[in-house]
Amino acid sequence: MRRLVLAATALALPLAALAAGVSTTTALLNRVPALPHDAPAAYAQWIDKNGDLTQGPAYAGLEADIKTAEMAPMAQQNAAMNSIMQKYSTPQGQAELAHMTMAQKMEVARQMQAAQMGGAMTGGAVSDSDGALIRKMQPSDAVIRIRTKMADIAARLGAIEQQWAGEDAKLATARDAALAKLPICKGEAGEPSMLSIKGVMLDYAGKRIALAVGQLPKYQALANEKRALVAEETKSADDAWAAYQHLQSPMLRNQMHGLVAGSVANAANDVAALLGIVEAGSKRAAQAVAQKKGYEAQYKDAKGC
Numbered sequence: 001m002r003r004l005v006l007a008a009t010a011l012a013l014p015l016a017a018l019a020a021g022v023s024t025t026t027a028l029l030n031r032v033p034a035l036p037h038d039a040p041a042a043y044a045q046w047i048d049k050n051g052d053l054t055q056g057p058a059y060a061g062l063e064a065d066i067k068t069a070e071m072a073p074m075a076q077q078n079a080a081m082n083s084i085m086q087k088y089s090t091p092q093g094q095a096e097l098a099h100m101t102m103a104q105k106m107e108v109a110r111q112m113q114a115a116q117m118g119g120a121m122t123g124g125a126v127s128d129s130d131g132a133l134i135r136k137m138q139p140s141d142a143v144i145r146i147r148t149k150m151a152d153i154a155a156r157l158g159a160i161e162q163q164w165a166g167e168d169a170k171l172a173t174a175r176d177a178a179l180a181k182l183p184i185c186k187g188e189a190g191e192p193s194m195l196s197i198k199g200v201m202l203d204y205a206g207k208r209i210a211l212a213v214g215q216l217p218k219y220q221a222l223a224n225e226k227r228a229l230v231a232e233e234t235k236s237a238d239d240a241w242a243a244y245q246h247l248q249s250p251m252l253r254n255q256m257h258g259l260v261a262g263s264v265a266n267a268a269n270d271v272a273a274l275l276g277i278v279e280a281g282s283k284r285a286a287q288a289v290a291q292k293k294g295y296e297a298q299y300k301d302a303k304g305c
Helices: 002-020 025-031 037-043 058-076 079-089 091-098 102-116 128-137 141-179 193-243 249-298
Strands: 046-049 052-055
Touching: 002 052, 002 249, 025 058, 025 193, 037 046, 037 193, 037 249, 046 249, 052 058, 052 102, 052 249, 058 079, 128 193, 141 193, 141 249
Parallel strands: none
Antiparallel strands: 046 052
């Protein structure tokens, strides 16, 4: 019976989240923010630890909720089984098991198997109401088509990031050339003053920020396009999940669960992909600000020759 205790523990987190109420994928989509309007606004969305940027609470919280939504259908299917396992994982339940006959223990195992399979697997005609619900769970042609379009968006995102990296590299080359032209201080060091180096570094850091401001609208355009496509998918997935809740036949619930759970997971994944576009643009813009702040700290005591 040790397996009962371990399995109950493993399922506790997703089921607790489910009991608390899980957002629909459409609600999650509506929480994905737009791209920040400029680099300082982007910087405010991240936590800066000496130039190393990590997600702020808004991004991290939404990502966690998306993952919960992906797990929720499977957690609900296991709810009945989990209830049995939780009962027998308590000290009272363990004592009850210890005094059971083999036949009684086999009956507990049978109940768990029935719960795992979604109920008794009996045949019979499909009712009109269940038939109508099943039709709502089938992926629509529109959802199938938009997945191809979303793959194209991913390729275009890569092209934008490559172009931004190229512009960044040009600025770095120009900065190095400007540093090489700085006048040398008289004396043993034979190097430019730290103050003149500071001027060049901050100047080009400012140009990186200006570049970021020009790139953010490109990410926003892709995000808008992606959002419109994902909205169709989340509506379809949420409608399918809602229809699934009303199926009367345990056999049909078991048969349709994989399809519906897959639709919800795919929709949640695509909400995450939209969030990924927003995060990618925001973080690159934020890094430009973080770099300038780093230079300001590095050269705060810079002096001339």
